[in-house]
Amino acid sequence: MxxxxxxxxxxxxxxxxxxxxxxxxxxxxxxxxxxxxxxxxxxxxxxxxxxxxxxxxxxxxxxxxxxxxQIEDIWFKENSSEFDIGDIKEALGNATEFYIENTGCMIFSQMILEKFFPIESLTINTRNFRDSKIPPSLLIQNHTYLSIYKTGENVVPITLNQLLLINSKDINVESLQITSKQINEFIKLWQQGSNPRMEHLRFKYYNIEEDDVMKGIKHEVIPYNQRRLFQSTGLAEPYEIDGGFDFYSMNGVKATIEFNWDWYSFYFDMFVWFDHCVVES
Structure with a gap:
């Protein structure tokens, strides 16, 4: 409709x-x-x-x-900054999902985040920030879902330290310029307690070697023909995980890494098997 x-x-x-x-x-x-x-x-x-x-x-x-x-989602696109944010808030109230494309005004984009705080699910273009740098104040918020992308370029400028700041449950970054060594470090830091709320992390990658990613991490290789279902908070349908690399945190929480690909891109997925994420087959 x-x-x-x-x-x-x-x-x-x-x-x-x-x-x-x-x-x-x-x-x-x-x-x-x-x-x-x-x-x-x-x-x-x-x-x-x-x-x-x-x-x-x-x-x-x-x-x-x-x-x-209720209104499920609100989209802010080009020229939306011409409107008064107070009017929009009064007319629409709140929503579960927000999509903030390049509004053309960084101040207006910041006002969206302030007016509709807290936001459960957020998809945002990094061009809404100066030099496309996501502020730490956004990364540390308790989103259920956070998706970050940048139009016109393939790479989202997020560092390893910024990735460690993200406090969302389901995280999707369009594309990261990150090395195998940095991913390896991220996994080891997660094992020690970083990103405690994270259930799922996905990003596109380039020139990453699976062996280097898993180097020094005790893990089990799961056969590709073994499919498991993973239910992330807030998603209607579970993820299908075919095979992967299983490993554990110091607290005994299991995680799985899956390297995927399609005709155009390679994807890194990390799933954290909290009890509520397990779907019995």
């Missing part, structure tokens, strides 16, 4: 945070498009009119009709 509120330039400029901003004025109508992905001939489009509805009224009205208890 797709909802369109502003099809004409009926917004006005007013005084908002950090100067003049586009205000979310009362929409006169909403275009409701209901699509059937299996049969587009059944797609329907209708225009609903409520001249006295505010944006907040519209959302509540549509949520009640379609039995949507």
């Amino acid at each position: 797709n909802l369109t509120f502003y099809r004409e330039p009926d917004m006005y400029w007013g005084l908002g945070a950090y100067g003049r901003k586009k205000k979310l004025t009362a929409a006169k109508s909403a275009l409701v498009e209901v699509r059937n992905p299996d049969n587009h001939s059944e797609d329907t489009t209708s225009e609903w009119k409520k001249s006295d509805y505010t944006m907040k009224d519209w959302l509540k009205h549509l949520q009640d009709i379609f039995d949507i208890p």
Whole structure:
């Protein structure tokens, strides 16, 4: 289902945070498009009119009709910084997932993080920060899911020390310029107690040797034909792990490393087998 509120330039400029901003004025109508992905001939489009509805009224009205208890995700894209963040917060309330692409304004991006704090699931473009450097204050937050990427370039500028700061449960970094020795060090530090909340870590990699990654780490090689299911917090479907390298922390928690690939990239995955992550087959 797709909802369109502003099809004409009926917004006005007013005084908002950090100067003049586009205000979310009362929409006169909403275009409701209901699509059937299996049969587009059944797609329907209708225009609903409520001249006295505010944006907040519209959302509540549509949520009640379609039995949507809350907004699941909010996307901030290019030019979203033209809007007043206070208006957005008031109209939309909070959500579970936030996607912050390159908004074009670093101050606005920071205001998103402040206004909607705490954020459970966050996907963010590093171009929202000066020199694309993620601040430690973001890395140490207790996200359930954190995904970091950078448009226009393959490598996300995150160091080993920054990786050790991340306090999220499920971590995805688009691509890391990291060596086999540094990954080996990360694993050994995890064994000693670093990243205690981490359940899953994934990143793309280049020029990494599996033997060098596992050097000096007591481990067991699991056959590729042995599949296990891993349920990370907040995800609807479990991960399928085929084979891998099993090892343990000093506290006796088991972890598995899996080296994956597709037609375009190589992936490093580390799974930490907390009791709630184990799916019995």
